[in-house]
Amino acid sequence: MAAAPTPLLDVELVRRDFPILERIIHGQPLAYLDSASTAQKPQQMLAAVTRFYSTSNANVHRGVYTLGVESTDAFEGARDAVARLLNARSRREVIFTRNTTEAINLVAKTYGLQHCGPGDIIVSTVLEHHANIVPWQVLAQATGATLRFLDCDDAGVLQLDALDGIAREGNVRIVAVTHQSNTLGVRPPLAQLVAWAHAQDAIVLLDAAQTVPNRPVDVQALGVDFLAFSGHKTLGPTGIGALWGREELLAGLEPFLTGGEMIRSVRLERTAWNTLPWKFEAGTPAFAEAVGLHAAIDYLEGVGLTAIDAHEQAITEYALARLQEVPKLRIIGPTSADLRGGVVSFVLDDVHPHDIAEILDRHAVCVRAGHHCTQPLIERLGLPATVRASFYLYTTTDEIDRLIVGLLDVRRIMGV
């Protein structure tokens, strides 16, 4: 058995803040190993939202009265928090969306439609979540641009050797890539991709849904042009996410959705758009969710994103070691923790992942079974599906141990 990692954050202290972790399922305490799908919520975040609704709720940007001022301050304060979290140059670069998916759609339907035409090339990768594939398929279809996917090897490591050929095919306009695969945990060689893209005069959209939650992400240091993430994976509420974009790029774009908030003036004949960031936020925004996201960011920064990253790293190392003790279990992707984040996919002999997840549920161990919204990757790896366990700041080695016990039970029940 691998040694338990040395504590980097006080996980027991952290866990006390997450009320759902007291949940008992089938007689056992919850072991939630599906944070890559959505994170659990600290009571501080829940309390912030309830407090907001109970004291300051009013529509934003509109009321002259006290509640309206408080609510606008709270909403715009959340934008400042996101700007700080990502080290954005300006708060004008932060646009609130529903989730990562809407953020990517926004870029595809504004920047994409304005900059892509027949013969142009959009580059994505086989590692991507559907959210970073389908909008580009639709864009390519609408504009006549060509969509090229970078392949990975059997361990999920992205291959860059096709880049030269792609550059010769046409003008590369957009490179859309994940910061970390939500299925395998692998991280593509981002710096190389950014350098290559910028050499082609292409912009880079980074899908950071899997990294903003658990480590410091600095848009200026990364050198990307757009970045998307989801609040619900970041200890925040559902219904909110954000797009960050370089101000010069955003300023040149036509709006996305239209209606109230995003206008400066409306006449029956013509309408003038608002300035950044509001130009891209149509209608009443998810302002209470923004307040929740702000509280979540405060929580993450309180614990420390570097400590969270280190904790995840340690837990992942532990999990990789322990999973390798299970006979007939095959880990998909790199088995060294420093090449990947806290997400581990595996298969167990020919037992269907659904059966594994169902049996683990009887142990109150929550893992995901399926394609994890990455069908092309799963197909590329020649699998029907995988089981995926993913970790976060509240994950303990004890929960990993219970996963292992559950897997041994799967073997017994399924006779493998």
Place this chain on the structure above:
Amino acid sequence: MAAAPTPLLDVELVRRDFPILERIIHGQPLAYLDSASTAQKPQQMLAAVTRFYSTSNANVHRGVYTLGVESTDAFEGARDAVARLLNARSRREVIFTRNTTEAINLVAKTYGLQHCGPGDIIVSTVLEHHANIVPWQVLAQATGATLRFLDCDDAGVLQLDALDGIAREGNVRIVAVTHQSNTLGVRPPLAQLVAWAHAQDAIVLLDAAQTVPNRPVDVQALGVDFLAFSGHKTLGPTGIGALWGREELLAGLEPFLTGGEMIRSVRLERTAWNTLPWKFEAGTPAFAEAVGLHAAIDYLEGVGLTAIDAHEQAITEYALARLQEVPKLRIIGPTSADLRGGVVSFVLDDVHPHDIAEILDRHAVCVRAGHHCTQPLIERLGLPATVRASFYLYTTTDEIDRLIVGLLDVRRIMGV
């Protein structure tokens, strides 16, 4: 002074459920008269969301495990609640959006783009909220269709005499109309408009942001084709709204945003869409907000939408009568309560509405000042702005009395 209305719902009992109503501002209890902008929240709704996050939170439609099943049930249960509330034929007709604005954009960018071309006509009205104007301007521009606005008279009553001429101009494809003006409270003659539109083979989109919150709305009885509303005006959370659409129409549409959830299968070369309603919901939906909306609907149905409507009617009558006692105050729109909902716009001599709202805030009376996202209407009425007071199930005659006291103070301070 007008007589107080007879009680139709126990407003004092209702008010106990709304924690924010205990708020003290400038030494006085909050008198929130801006519900047309956003509603305050009952503790039952807040508790439902917190309870959900604290016991069942997991991503929907994905997990095989217990939490995932509970969370999917909760989310899809909210859809059932909306379908029942609107008397939809099927739950497949209910699509969750962020708000009314996104719902209207969805129709404009799917149905609109698929059915409008040069020479076609889209009809809207001068009464509309920007959310029901700007998306049609953008659609007209994108397709070469012509956008025509029905005018109103000086009291805000919609005029239908232009309809014949419009029908002769070209094929009318879409009639987008509000169920109730958020600025004046007037209600357009919907039945006549629906009959006319259907005689032209046009579809009708109803902006019901101002009516779903406070009276029974039955899509089958209304005979409309699409209907949009916002959760945050319906006692629910921000970040969620809904589009209802006739299934035959929705089934024929291409998707709106793309990514996870809305797909059936993704290949690098091509993608197959999911069935209704999920085809129109890309990415992780606002599932906790859906749970909140469900609780809000339960609350509204518990009190009774007919009782709420009657209460609003009575409060509006009372407010109209009392406002008419204030010298130099002019009510904009009909002064008879049966032609309108619980929204009253007015001006006071030449005092700027902002000054009025600011002075009223010192009395803890929250009203809105400005164009209320209906600039074309405000301009049509020849005004720079109005003051708007709006009412809901928790509004009391005492709060109206305090509005009147505040207005007399405005007269004193501003010397009119």
Place this chain on the structure above:
Amino acid sequence: MDELYRENLMDHYQHPRHHGELPDADAEAEGQNPLCGDHVVVQVRLTDGTIGEMRFTGQGCAVSQAATSMLTELVQGLTVEEAAALPSSAILDELAIPLSPMRVKCAVLGLGTLKLALHRSVGTPLPAEWGDTDEIVWG
């Protein structure tokens, strides 16, 4: 624990009945649950308006494969109309394990595919309830 995957279910999963291709089938259809990758191909030989034999191939979770195996025995000799009218509960009773809504889709995959095959070949109605099993792709 074991109430989940009972002996009978595991027996059908590990030793599926009527598994394999049916040459000269009178009716045939394919069903797939893209969410989890369950997949079955159902073939039927009809004898005087009854189910002469039903066979299947496919892959997927224990529930989907065992349920389809059980179905092959359950429908043997039923009239086409009886088979087309078989409620989901018939197969759920046969499985006799508690199933979440997500897994019910696995359980009824074989039955739905059979009904589609019969519908195509002899025009029996597709019960309205199948319209709601939206995540299953019938091919």
Place this chain on the structure above:
Amino acid sequence: MDELYRENLMDHYQHPRHHGELPDADAEAEGQNPLCGDHVVVQVRLTDGTIGEMRFTGQGCAVSQAATSMLTELVQGLTVEEAAALPSSAILDELAIPLSPMRVKCAVLGLGTLKLALHRSVGTPLPAEWGDTDEIVWG
């Protein structure tokens, strides 16, 4: 209550100074706050690099109109550079009432419009802070 709309403010609102058009102005600009409809047109006559006279027209709330009126007195005789560098606090101090962020926009409308006029006519810088007053339309 009365700390909100002080005598001085109401006096400037009801009797605006330097109100009206300025024939042969050297600098001119228009500012509007579309959120509430406040609107001012600012005109300036320059005398040897100083503000000879500033006049304004417009309509809007008491804060926007009184602040602009106060501004006309405040800048009289300042050099163009001094006027262009005037901080928002100068006008907020003059108003001497508590203002919410929403109303600060009303208060600085006149000052921003003046700076725009000077910028256009003699090229004085537009301080970066104006970039953040995003809801004001300078025309």
